[in-house]
Amino acid sequence: MIQTFAALLFAHVLADFVLQTGWMVTNKRAPAAMLTHIAVVFVTAAATIGTLHPILLGLAGAHLLIDTLKTFSGRRGLMPFLADQAAHLASLVALAWYAPDLWDSGLWPGLAAAPACLALLAGLILATRAGGFAVGFLMEPWAPDMPVGLLGAGRAIGMLERGLVFILVMTGQTGAIGFLIAAKSVLRFGAVGDDRKISEYVIVGTLASFGWGIVTAILTLSLLTHLPPLGIPDLSP
Structure with missing residues (x-):
């Protein structure tokens, strides 16, 4: 079941956050x-599962x-966005529960590390794009x-800062996140100055961005513990 879910999760985030164009969103x-x-x-x-099973x-x-x-x-806004993604996630869980062997019926079950790779890529897309x-909705x-x-x-x-945070957590270098925050603070100091409104905007946005990256990485690590290892020590269960 977990292999099927990992593959479906990757397919979902790829379709929703990478392949969905501005035209699709604007004219939905x-x-x-x-x-x-x-x-x-x-x-x-x-394509991700490797089958044209009717359940798809x-x-x-x-x-x-x-x-x-x-x-x-x-x-x-943020809450409708989160509710929408929660509903999609529930549909993926339901399908994986109903057809747990869907991954094994496709073209790729011989690739033992494929589900973990797909889970890792899904986490990276969720951290950066999603x-x-x-x-953006929070700060709107x-x-x-x-x-x-x-x-x-x-x-x-x-996107860059969330990607870096994701990589640091995944590789066990969580201590470096503090240096990343400090570096951003130094670079922003001259632009923000004594303007309280801009300062608060930057602080809220930074904390939200870093928090999203950290939570996404932790959830990805949790998913990876239930999948065959990638062969990379820091990312293996």
Whole structure:
């Protein structure tokens, strides 16, 4: 079951946070955009598992239902985002429980380390890409009052710092996270200065970003303990 879940989790985050284009997100109320996204969900799951098992159509249908409810609810923000992802996660768990041998029926069961690799990649995508959306939604109410910087620079910085935090936790170098925070504080000091509003914005965003990266890495490590080892000492169960 756990191999099936790891593969489905990777397929989900790949379809939702890497392969879902801005056009799909912006036009999701239109059938063409929604169905294109659902097609990507199905193809990604089928390729990851290595089978065209009909049950994957059920997964695509569940994804369609969840996305439709979210889209037409008109709600936006951190809590709707987390609720949406929790619903998708529940559907993955349900499918893995219902068809625990789905991974073994596909093309890749001979690759013993594949599920762990997929879990690791899923964790990295969740830490960087999904974390960007989560932190962005959290900071959205205060963003209009902040000065404008380089286009896309804040997003890139956030992805890099969460990626580094994820790697540090996964490799057992958690002590280095403190140095990373200190380095960011020093670099930000000149720009923030005595402006309390900007200081608080930076502190909240930084803590949220680092916290997301740490929690995602811990959950990934927990998942890896139930999978065949990767052969990398610090990442092995």
